[in-house]
Amino acid sequence: MLVRNYKFRLYPNSDQEKKLQNNLNACRWVYNRFVEMAERGFVTRNDMNYFLTELKQQEPWLYNYHSKMLQMISTQIDGAQKALMRLHENGHKAGKIRFARYDEYRTFTYNQSGYKLEQSGGKDVLHLSKIGFVEIRKHREPIGEIKQIIVTRSKSGKWHACITCENTICHIPKINFSKVVGIDVGITNFTYDSDGHQTPNPLNLKKMLKPLARVQRKVARRQIGSQNRKKAVRWYQIIHERIKNRRKDFQHQLSTIYAKNNNVVFVEKLEKGNMVKNHKLARNIMDSGWSAFCDMLNYKCMLVEVSAKNTTIDCSRCGNVVPKSLAVRIHSCDKYGLVLDRDYNASRNILQKGLRIFGISLPQELRKVTPVEIENQSMKQEEATGLVQ
Ligand SMILES: [Zn+2]
Numbered sequence: 001m002l003v004r005n006y007k008f009r010l011y012p013n014s015d016q017e018k019k020l021q022n023n024l025n026a027c028r029w030v031y032n033r034f035v036e037m038a039e040r041g042f043v044t045r046n047d048m049n050y051f052l053t054e055l056k057q058q059e060p061w062l063y064n065y066h067s068k069m070l071q072m073i074s075t076q077i078d079g080a081q082k083a084l085m086r087l088h089e090n091g092h093k094a095g096k097i098r099f100a101r102y103d104e105y106r107t108f109t110y111n112q113s114g115y116k117l118e119q120s121g122g123k124d125v126l127h128l129s130k131i132g133f134v135e136i137r138k139h140r141e142p143i144g145e146i147k148q149i150i151v152t153r154s155k156s157g158k159w160h161a162c163i164t165c166e167n168t169i170c171h172i173p174k175i176n177f178s179k180v181v182g183i184d185v186g187i188t189n190f191t192y193d194s195d196g197h198q199t200p201n202p203l204n205l206k207k208m209l210k211p212l213a214r215v216q217r218k219v220a221r222r223q224i225g226s227q228n229r230k231k232a233v234r235w236y237q238i239i240h241e242r243i244k245n246r247r248k249d250f251q252h253q254l255s256t257i258y259a260k261n262n263n264v265v266f267v268e269k270l271e272k273g274n275m276v277k278n279h280k281l282a283r284n285i286m287d288s289g290w291s292a293f294c295d296m297l298n299y300k301c302m303l304v305e306v307s308a309k310n311t312t313i314d315c316s317r318c319g320n321v322v323p324k325s326l327a328v329r330i331h332s333c334d335k336y337g338l339v340l341d342r343d344y345n346a347s348r349n350i351l352q353k354g355l356r357i358f359g360i361s362l363p364q365e366l367r368k369v370t371p372v373e374i375e376n377q378s379m380k381q382e383e384a385t386g387l388v389q
Contacts, residue, residue, distance in 0.1 A: 002144070003164065003166055004167065007162050008161050008163065009159070009160055010126065010161055011135040012159055016134050020153070021153075023066075023069070024105055024108060027073055030052065030055070031077070032100060033051075034073060035097050042085075044078070045075065048077060052071065064130065068114055084096070110129070111148045114129035114130075115128055115146065117136070126161055145165060145167075145168075146164070147165065155240070175358075177263065179263050180351060181261070182194040182265075182266040187201060191254065199254060208242070208243050248292070258300075258301070259297060266303075266353070267303065267304075268306055269306065269307055306357065315335065316331075318333060328342065
C-alpha cells in the first residue's frame with residue numbers, strides 16, 4: 001500500500017472563507033469541550049463521540065457541520081492523551097492538554113467522506129460537504145483513492161488542503177546500486193557529497209533577521225489591541241511564513257536533484273546531542289533544515305543512514321586515522337598523500353560505510369584521484385620539495 005500526501009492551495013471566495021472559518025470555530029468549540037472532559041481523567045474515543053451526540057442534542061447548531069469532521073476531533077484528543085501518557089511513562093514532566101485559543105486552532109479533517117475533487121468551468125474545485133465548491137490549484141494530479149482531506153489555515157490566512165491518497169498498486173523497487181552518493185551535512189555547506197559537489201547553506205533565517213526585527217519593533221511600539229498592531233503582527237507572520245517557504249523550496253529542489261541522479265543516498269545519522277555540542281548557535285538552522293531534507297530524500301529515493309562514528313577523522317582512501325579539531329577544514333593524510341576538504345573526506349567515508357552495509361565493495365572511482373586532489377597534491381609536493389631545498 002502506497003500512501004501519498006498532496007498539499008494544494010485553496011482559493012475560497014469571501015462567503016466560503018467565512019464558512020471555512022466557521023468550521024474551524026465549531027471544531028475548536030467541540031475540541032475544548034473534549035479537553036474539559038479529559039481534564040477529569042482519561043477518556044476514550046468512544047466516550048467522546050458518545051458525548052458528542054449528547055452535545056448535538058443540546059446544541060442543534062452543530063448539525064450544520066459535517067458530522068464525521070466533528071467525530072475526527074476525538075482522534076486528535078486521543079493522540080494527544082496517549083503522547084502525554086508516553087511522556088509520563090518515560091519519566092518526563094507531562095502537563096495536560098491545553099484549551100485551544102482562536103489563532104492556535106487551524107485545521108479540520110474530512111475523513112473518508114464529504115469531499116470530492118471535480119472540474120467546473122475549466123477550473124479545479126474541491127467539493128466539501130456543508131461548505132460547497134472551493135477553487136483548488138492542483139499543481140499535479142493526485143494518484144490513487146482519496147482517503148482523507150485536512151484543511152488548514154496558515155498563520156497569515158492562506159488556506160490549503162492536504163489530500164491523503166492510497167494506492168493499492170504497490171511496486172517494490174529493486175535496489176539498484178549503480179548510482180550512489182554519500183552526503184555530509186554542515187553549516188557553511190548545506191551538503192558536500194562524495195561526487196565532490198558542494199551546496200552552500202542559504203541561511204534563510206539569518207538573511208531575514210533584520211526585517212523580522214524591524215517588524216517586531218513595530219509590534220512592540222504599537223498599542224495592544226489596536227488595528228495597527230494587528231497589522232504589524234500579520235506582517236511578522238507573513239515574513240515567518242516566507243522563511244519557511246524558502247527553506248522548504250530549497251530542500252525540495254536539492255533533494256530532487258539528488259533523487260534524480262542517484263538510486264541510493266547515504267547520510268550520517270544525526271545525533272541531537274552531538275549537534276548541540278558541536279554547533280551551538282547554528283543548531284536551529286540545522287535542526288529544522290536537515291531532518292526535513294532527509295525526509296524528502298527518503299520518499300524521493302532510497303535513503304540509508306550510517307553511523308557518524310569517525311567519518312571525519314578516517315582517511316577515505318586508506319582508512320588511516322587523522323584526528324582533527326573542528327577548526328581544521330582540510331583532511332591531510334600522510335600515508336598516500338591524500339589532501340582534500342574535510343567534509344568531502346567525510347562524505348566519501350559515509351558512502352563507503354553505507355556500501356559496506358550492503359556488502360558492496362568500494363567503487364573504482366573512489367580510488368582514483370580527483371582533479372581537486374591532484375591540485376592539492378602537487379601543491380603539497382611543491383611545499384615538500386621546497387623544504388628539501
Ligand atoms: Zn590516507
